[in-house]
Amino acid sequence: MRNDIIISGVGGQGIVSISAIIGFAALDAGLFLKQSEVHGMSQRGGDVQSHLRISDKEIYSDLIPKGKADMIISVEPMESLRYLPWLSAEGWLVTNTNPFINIPDYPHIDKIMAEIKSVKNNIAIDADTIAKEIGSVKAANVVILGAASPFLNLPYEKFQGAIKFIFGKKGDAVVNLNLAALEAGRKFSEKNK
Amino acid sequence: MRKSLLLGDEAIAQGGIDAGLSGIYAYPGTPSTEIMEFVQHSKQAKELNIQCTWSANEKTAVEAALGMSFTGKRAMACMKHVGLNVAADPFINSAFTGVNGGCIVVSADDPSMHSSQNEQDSRFYGKFSLIPFLEPANQQEAYDMAFYGFDLSEKYKLPVLMRITTRMAHSRAGVQQRDIKKQNNLKLPEDLVQFVLLPAIARKKYKKLLGVQPLLEKESEESPFNFYKDGSDKKLGIITCGIAYNYLMENIQNTNLNYPVLKIGQYPLPKKMIEKIYNECEEILVIEEGMPFVEEMLKGYLAKGKTIKGRLDGTLPRDGELTPNLVAVALGLTDTKGKDVPQVVVPRPPSFCDGCSHSDTYIALNEALRGYDKYAVFSDIGCYTLGALPPYNAINSCVDMGASITMAKGAADGGLHPSVATIGDSTFSHSGITGLLDACNSRSQVTIFILDNLTTAMTGGQDTPGFGKIEEICKGVGVELEHIRVIKPLKNQHETNVKIIKEEIEYKGVSVIIPRRECIQTLNKKNKEKFKNK
Numbered sequence: 142m143r144n145d146i147i148i149s150g151v152g153g154q155g156i157v158s159i160s161a162i163i164g165f166a167a168l169d170a171g172l173f174l175k176q177s178e179v180h181g182m183s184q185r186g187g188d189v190q191s192h193l194r195i196s197d198k199e200i201y202s203d204l205i206p207k208g209k210a211d212m213i214i215s216v217e218p219m220e221s222l223r224y225l226p227w228l229s230a231e232g233w234l235v236t237n238t239n240p241f242i243n244i245p246d247y248p249h250i251d252k253i254m255a256e257i258k259s260v261k262n263n264i265a266i267d268a269d270t271i272a273k274e275i276g277s278v279k280a281a282n283v284v285i286l287g288a289a290s291p292f293l294n295l296p297y298e299k300f301q302g303a304i305k306f307i308f309g310k311k312g313d314a315v316v317n318l319n320l321a322a323l324e325a326g327r328k329f330s331e332k333n334k
Numbered sequence: 335m336r337k338s339l340l341l342g343d344e345a346i347a348q349g350g351i352d353a354g355l356s357g358i359y360a361y362p363g364t365p366s367t368e369i370m371e372f373v374q375h376s377k378q379a380k381e382l383n384i385q386c387t388w389s390a391n392e393k394t395a396v397e398a399a400l401g402m403s404f405t406g407k408r409a410m411a412c413m414k415h416v417g418l419n420v421a422a423d424p425f426i427n428s429a430f431t432g433v434n435g436g437c438i439v440v441s442a443d444d445p446s447m448h449s450s451q452n453e454q455d456s457r458f459y460g461k462f463s464l465i466p467f468l469e470p471a472n473q474q475e476a477y478d479m480a481f482y483g484f485d486l487s488e489k490y491k492l493p494v495l496m497r498i499t500t501r502m503a504h505s506r507a508g509v510q511q512r513d514i515k516k517q518n519n520l521k522l523p524e525d526l527v528q529f530v531l532l533p534a535i536a537r538k539k540y541k542k543l544l545g546v547q548p549l550l551e552k553e554s555e556e557s558p559f560n561f562y563k564d565g566s567d568k569k570l571g572i573i574t575c576g577i578a579y580n581y582l583m584e585n586i587q588n589t590n591l592n593y594p595v596l597k598i599g600q601y602p603l604p605k606k607m608i609e610k611i612y613n614e615c616e617e618i619l620v621i622e623e624g625m626p627f628v629e630e631m632l633k634g635y636l637a638k639g640k641t642i643k644g645r646l647d648g649t650l651p652r653d654g655e656l657t658p659n660l661v662a663v664a665l666g667l668t669d670t671k672g673k674d675v676p677q678v679v680v681p682r683p684p685s686f687c688d689g690c691s692h693s694d695t696y697i698a699l700n701e702a703l704r705g706y707d708k709y710a711v712f713s714d715i716g717c718y719t720l721g722a723l724p725p726y727n728a729i730n731s732c733v734d735m736g737a738s739i740t741m742a743k744g745a746a747d748g749g750l751h752p753s754v755a756t757i758g759d760s761t762f763s764h765s766g767i768t769g770l771l772d773a774c775n776s777r778s779q780v781t782i783f784i785l786d787n788l789t790t791a792m793t794g795g796q797d798t799p800g801f802g803k804i805e806e807i808c809k810g811v812g813v814e815l816e817h818i819r820v821i822k823p824l825k826n827q828h829e830t831n832v833k834i835i836k837e838e839i840e841y842k843g844v845s846v847i848i849p850r851r852e853c854i855q856t857l858n859k860k861n862k863e864k865f866k867n868k
Contacts, residue, residue: 151682152684153687164339164506168339168508173507173508174339174506174507174508175505175506175507176505176506176507177501177504177505177506178341178504178505178506179448179504180364180365180367180368180449180504180794181364181365181448181449181792181793182364182448182449182684182792184684184794185684185685185686185687185717185720185792186682186684186685186686186687187682187683187684187685188681188682192505200507201579201580201581201583201584201587202580202581202583202584202658203501203502203505203507203577203580204501204581204657204658205658206584206657206658206659206662206670207657207659207669207670207671207672208670208671208672209670210672219678219679219680219682220682222675222676222678222679223675223679225672225673225674225675225676226671226672226673226674226675227672228672228673229672230672232672243682243685244680244681244682244683244685246680247680248678248679248680252678253678256676256678260673
């Protein structure tokens with residue numbers, strides 16, 4: 142079993158929370174894991190990505206080879222496309238549809254959506270709206286993770302367990318909000334895949 | 335035993351703590367920052383009373399580590415690769431003095447320059463200083479090397495260099511921890527002049543250092559971090575260093591390629607192992623992250639021996655970080671790739687955060703300089719270097735820590751006016767103070783902005799050594815009180831700020847302008863904490 146995942150977004154959007162939850166779930170399932178992150182200058186509003194690899198065998202490279210990723214999870218639509226060279230032909234692209242515009246020449250969203258839709262296996266989810274309906278836009282990243290969860294080789298309970306552990310310190314309300322966000326994202330994918 | 339998920343940086347820190355570390359000294363710099371931060375946030379380190387405050391710069395860090403080692407205790411100094419240039423003086427000389435307690439200097443290289451001004455390879459410093467050096471291939475080795483490195487350092491009474499690269503520093507994996515070692519007791523060096531490098535003593539020290547080299551080579555040959563994996567196909571022998579081993583294994587694990595492989599994690603190079611692979615194989619491929627360090631040594635200046643493939647003959651690119659794909663191509667395997675990046679995707683370079691004080695400062699400075707025919711703004715290393723990008727296009731240099739003030743002084747001495755410097759509060763305490771003293775002594779006509787956002791912002795908001803002391807420091811080195819002007823970089827202060835900047839540009843001497851407003855990132859973090867505690 143092996144899952145190679147690229148997680149992408151813009152510096153400051155908190156992609157680390159997604160990799161932390163998957164990472165915890167993977168370790169809890171007794172798997173090997175390597176996760177490479179971006180620190181430093183790009184975190185100031187630049188494009189950032191994380192390579193997350195989970196496997197039942199020893200993992201060597203910290204970086205995923207191009208053309209070998211099973212999935213791109215992106216919290217920003219244009220950023221999801223930047224890593225297409227890494228995605229395998231049968232891989233899934235799971236992305237938020239809400240653009241983060243901090244550059245003057247940000248392309249028209251329709252053009253971006255058309256490219257996303259042209260990827261064979263794609264899930265484009267308005268995670269911000271779904272998260273707001275549940276209670277807080279802050280849970281948008283977990284909605285996206287929920288949308289990615291059906292395509293990862295990890296039992297759903299492991300994701301729930303990771304959320305309970307990671308958000309546990311912040312109290313029951315935050316845990317429940319994120320569990321609901323995970324569920325809502327998952328339902329969306331099951332309906333739209 | 336405990337297993338934790340750690341970044342390479344964190345693995346080094348945890349390894350140090352578990353191996354009896356008494357003090358860690360560092361200046362923040364990507365990709366090394368998280369080593370010190372991990373110790374600062376570690377409950378275990380707090381209970382053990384491990385010294386862990388940031389140093390003013392990398393030179394003071396290495397010197398303090400050497401002082402800690404003088405007392406017989408174990409010390410670490412951590413920095414990014416260019417920080418080792420700053421610390422080169424004590425670092426090189428510490429190979430002559432030797433150490434007492436175990437001493438490890440960690441230097442984190444940044445190939446491909448993700449967050450740096452160059453991509454120098456710290457292994458050259460290791461060879462230059464003639465000390466043993468280590469290069470982990472994974473997070474477990476990074477952890478284990480802290481134990482091993484301290485023991486090796488104490489065995490030979492030499493400092494040990496640990497060289498890592500960005501992917502090692504900032505990648506997480508599971509790390510198995512070991513039993514904790516107690517810290518060393520205070521025990522002074524037996525030789526009272528061990529650390530006195532007077533020429534007559536230094537000459538003896540150098541001979542001693544040269545004499546120990548064969549022993550260090552032998553250590554490398556027996557090191558658990560160097561191993562030889564035999565293969566049946568002797569057409570090619572592969573030598574890998576550090577994390578390059580991972581890219582090789584990634585590519586060959588499910589193929590029928592069966593070349594002999596020499597994996598190196600400890601230097602000086604294990605000569606016998608190198609000889610073996612060289613003699614047994616028809617050609618050699620060297621895969622190393624960074625510069626062609628091993629490749630050049632093997633090839634020699636005239637390259638008259640066997641074919642050595644690597645970064646010098648184009649088998650691998652001459653510069654930049656390795657990737658699994660580049661290594662695949664070097665091995666003659668098929669390259670893989672998904673779809674191309676669609677044309678609609680545009681670059682998203684880093685930029686000032688919304689509400690950043692630097693942006694208001696640069697807008698005011700640009701306006702104050704309008705109307706001057708010739709001028710230059712010399713800048714420095716930090717978030718404010720992003721002022722080079724549009725729409726500001728506000729700065730003309732970024733060379734090394736502290737170079738803004740000294741370059742402005744030199745340019746002013748050369749007749750340029752206005753000659754302006756912009757330097758952050760942390761960079762100022764790192765390397766700006768001595769340059770300011772130079773400028774004051776020659777009464778150069780420079781306008782120096784010390785951009786005080788009350789933190790070391792670029793690396794994530796560490797405490798800055800000169801906090802609360804900047805005006806006093808300026809006064810102390812000779813800036814006149816009426817030419818130390820504190821301004822508030824805010825949009826509604828724009829007119830006042832432009833006026834003050836213009837006045838100081840016209841002053842025929844050294845003037846310092848301090849735009850002071852807290853970094854928006856640290857402010858947000860503090861507000862969040864406040865909210866949480868309510």
